Amino acid sequence: MKVRRLTLQHFRGVSRGTVLLDGHSLLVGSNSIGKSTVCEALELLLGPERMFRRPVVDEYDFYGARYQPVDGALPEIRLEAVLTDLSPAAERRFGPHLRRWSSQRNDFADLEPGALEEADAGEWCLPVVFLGRFDPQEDDFFGGSFFAHPENVPDGLTEETSTLGTGLQAFTREDKRHCGFLYLRPNRTGNRALTFQRGSLLDTIARLEAERTGPVWEKALTDIAAVAVAGDDSGFAKILSELTDRVDRFVGLSAAEPKPVDLQVSEGTREHLREVLRLFIATQPGSHGVPFNRLSTGTLNLLVFALLTYIAELKG
Template identity: 60%
Template sequence: MKVARISVENFRRVRAGTVALAAQSLLVGSNGVGKSTICEALDLTLGPERMFRRPVIDEYDFYGARYHVGEDGVLPQVRIEVVLTELSEAAQRHFHSKMRRWSVTRARFLDEEPPENSDTASSADTATAKAADLVAQADAKDAVWALPVLFLGRYDPEEDDFVGGTFFAHPSRPLEDLDEEERSKLGAGLKSFTRKDKQWCRFLYLRPNRIGSRALSFQRGSLLDTIVRLESQQAGPLWETALGRLRETVITDEASGFSSIRGQVRKRLDRFLNLVDGPDAVDLGVSELTREHLRDVLRLFIASQPGMHGVPFGRLSTGSLNLLVFALLTYIADLQGEQAVIFAMEEPEIALSPHAQRRLVDYVTEKMGQVIVTSHSPYVIEKFDHQQIVVLDRGTDGHLTGTALTLPADYKVKKYLTNRRQFAEAVLARAVLVVEGATEASLLPIVAAILHDDPSVAYRHLDLAGISIFNAGNDVSVPLYAPVFATLGKPVFGIHDTPNDEFDEELQTKTTQFTCYEVIPFIGVEDLLVNEVAIAAQRRFLSTVKGRTDYPGECGAPADEFDEAIRAHVRKLLKARKGSYDGYAALLITACANAAELPQTLVDFLIRIDTALRSSATTPDSETVQTGVDDDGA
C-alpha cells in the first residue's frame, strides 16, 4: 500500500494544497514551507495510535489559529484526504466497498471532474469535453483501485473542546438521507476508518524530536511500541506476560528490610481501616501493574563499549541514540516481512555523520514499501533520483504546491548525475546563481561578503538571501540550467564571460529564463579582475602571495612597479593558479578593503540580484501571520 496523493485544507500554515507522492519521495523546501505539515497530516490520517493523543488537534492546528464560527456562520474544519494505491489482494477484499477507480497517469479518480485548465476541456463545449475525458479515463489501461481516506477535525462549542476523526471518504450517504442529529456529527454520512483499518496501512512516522525520547520509549506509537505490537502477533500477548511476571516479583520477603516496614504500616492501618486477612493486605509493587503505567516506566538499557554495564537509553550520546533508532527501524522492517510499510521520516540527518545518513536512506528505501522523507541535507538528497524529489512551496495566501524536479527534454540525465551534489544544494535554496567555472564559484561569495560588510552599500549576502551557487563547468553550459531551475519556481541568475563563439538561437532563448543575466565584457574572468579590481588591492595581493609555498616559480616578479606591469603580473598569476582550491582569484578579492575596490561588473550584478529578491513576494520564512508554532518544530 502506498500514498499516491494527499490533499490538505485549513491545517496549520496550509490553507489548501495537494501533493502527489511517488513510491520513494523526498520533500524539500525552505523552513516553514509545509514539509512537517504533510508528515503530520499523514500521521493524523493513517497513524493507528495518533487518535489516542488528547486533544487530537488544538487551536494552532487550524490555519491562522481560526477555529470559531466565522462571518459566514460556518465552523472552520481541518480536512485531510489521503489516496492509497497498490493495495494487496487481501486489503482489496477487506476494503472492497470503500474503493474507487484511480488513474495513475492523471493522478485523479476516474469519476472526478478534470481541472478547469485540463487540456481536454474546450472553451466551446466544456461539458462535452469533460464527458469525453471521463470516457477516455474509463478506458485507460493504467486505472487501478484506490482507497481514499479522510481526517476531519473541528472545534465543538458545546463541549468547548476539539474533536477529530478518520473516515472512509467513499461512499458517503447524502445529507438529505440523514436526520438532524446525524448531520451535525463530524463526518456526517461517512463510515469511520478505525484503528484496526489503519493497521492495514502499516504507517510509521519518525519525527526528529522523538529521537532519544519518545521513539525509544514504550509509549503508544513509538518505535518500541510498534515492535511490541508486531511481535505480539507471533509470540502472543507480551504486555500480559510482562505484567504477570511483575506481579510475581517479591520485594518484601523476610530477608528484606521492606518486610518490617510493611508489617508496621499494616499494624497502624488496622486501627483505622478494615483490611483483609493475610500478609498481602499491605504490599509493595514495582509499578501500578497496568499497561499504561508500564509503558511509562519501562526503559531500554544499553551497555556499549567501553562501558561495562547497561544504562537507560537516555544516557547514551546523541549519535548512539540515532544509531539505536536506525537499528530499531531495521527490526521493524524485518518483522513486517513481505508486508510493505509506509514510512515517513523527518530530517534523518540530525546528529548523524554523512556516511550514516547515506546508509540510513539506502536501508529504508530498500526495505520499506514507501518512504516519505524530509531533509535539508545534501547527503540525503543526493541518494534520491530527480523524479523522486518534490519541491514544496507555499504562497502568502497559504496555498501549498508540490513540484516534481523535472529535467527539460533536451537535458541529459548524465549531467544531473554528474552534478548530483550541486543539485542537492540547489533544490534546498531559495534561488540559484549559475556560474561558468570554479573560479567564479570561489570568488563571488567573497565579493558578496565584502559588499555585505561595507556600511556604504545596502546589500544582503548570498547566504542570507538563500542563494546557492551552481558551477555549470563552462560558459556554454550556463544557459542550460535556466529552464531547469525556473521549472521549480526558483529565481535563477546566470553569469559567464564573453564566449569565443556567439550562442545559437536555442541557447539564447534559454537565457531569457534567467531572472538576472550577465555576460562579462571580457573573454576570461581574469581579464575582468585585473581591469576592474583597484590597483592598490592588486599590490596588496602580490605582497601577500609572494611568500606562499604554492607561488608559481615560473611567474617570477613584476617587470617594474608601474600599474600596467602590476596588472600584467597579476593576470599571469591568476592564469597560472585558476580554480577553486588553489585559485588565486579569491585571494585577490580578499585583498580588497571595501566595495569601492571590487570589480564593478560583479558588484552591479550582485546588487541587481539582491534587488530582484527583495522585491519578490514574501516567502514562508518571513511570514508573520498564522500560528505561534513553527511548522518544522510542531
C-alpha cells in the first residue's frame, strides 16, 4: 500500500497544498519549508497510535494559529490521503470505501465522464481523511480519521450536521494497522537545549548576560506579576467577585490587599518560570511566531548552533 496523493488544508504552515508521490519519494527543501509538516500529516492520517495523544491537535496545528470561529464558521484542519497499490486482502477489507484512480490525471477516475466505462478504468484506491476542529462548547480540540468515500449527505432532520466527520465512517486504529505505516521520528536534540531548564543553552546565556547587565529572572517575574489576567473587562472578573464574596464567609481575607482573591500567570517562582517560559520563532514565509519545538528538525539544529555562537561570544 502506497500514499499516492496528500492534500493539506489549514494545517500548520500550509493554507492549502497538494503533494503527489510516485514510487519511492524523497522530500528535499530548505528549512521550515514543510517537509516535517507532510510527515506529521501522514502520521495523523495513518499512525495507529497517533489519536491517543491528547489533545490530538492544538492551537499551533491550525494555519496561522487561527482556530476560533470566523463569521460563525469554525476553521477546520483537513488532511486527505489517497492510498494505492492495495493488496487483495486490503481490497476485500476496504471494498465499500474504494474508488478508481487515474494515474494519467492524478485524480479519481470517476470524476471524468465515461471513464469508468473503459476496459482499463484505473486501479482501486482508498481515500482517507483527517478532520480537526476546536469546539467552543467543550473548550477543547477534537480530531478524527475517516474514510473519505462514500460521503453520505445528511438530510438535516435526524443527524447533527455540525458534528465532526458527519456523513463519514470512522477510519479506526485497526484499519490503520492494515496500512503498514511507520513514522520514525528524528532525534530532536535541541528540544531541551532551547528551554530555560538548568544547564540548558538558554539558561547558560541568561546567567552570562546577568553577569553583565544584572538580574534577569527577577525583572521577568516582576513583569509577569504586573500582567492583569482578570481585569475589569475580563470574563474572569465576575467569577473572582463571586469567589471573593463566598470565600470571605469562611476565610479571613486581607483587608490591605485590593484583590484578596486574584488570578496570576504562574506561582511566581523562578523554577516555575523556567518550566513555562518558551522561545517563539517566526520563520519565512510565515507571519506568526510558534513555540520553538514546533519548528522543523533542521531549523531546530540551526537554532542550537546559533545559541552556541552566542555563548562563545559571551565567554570571549
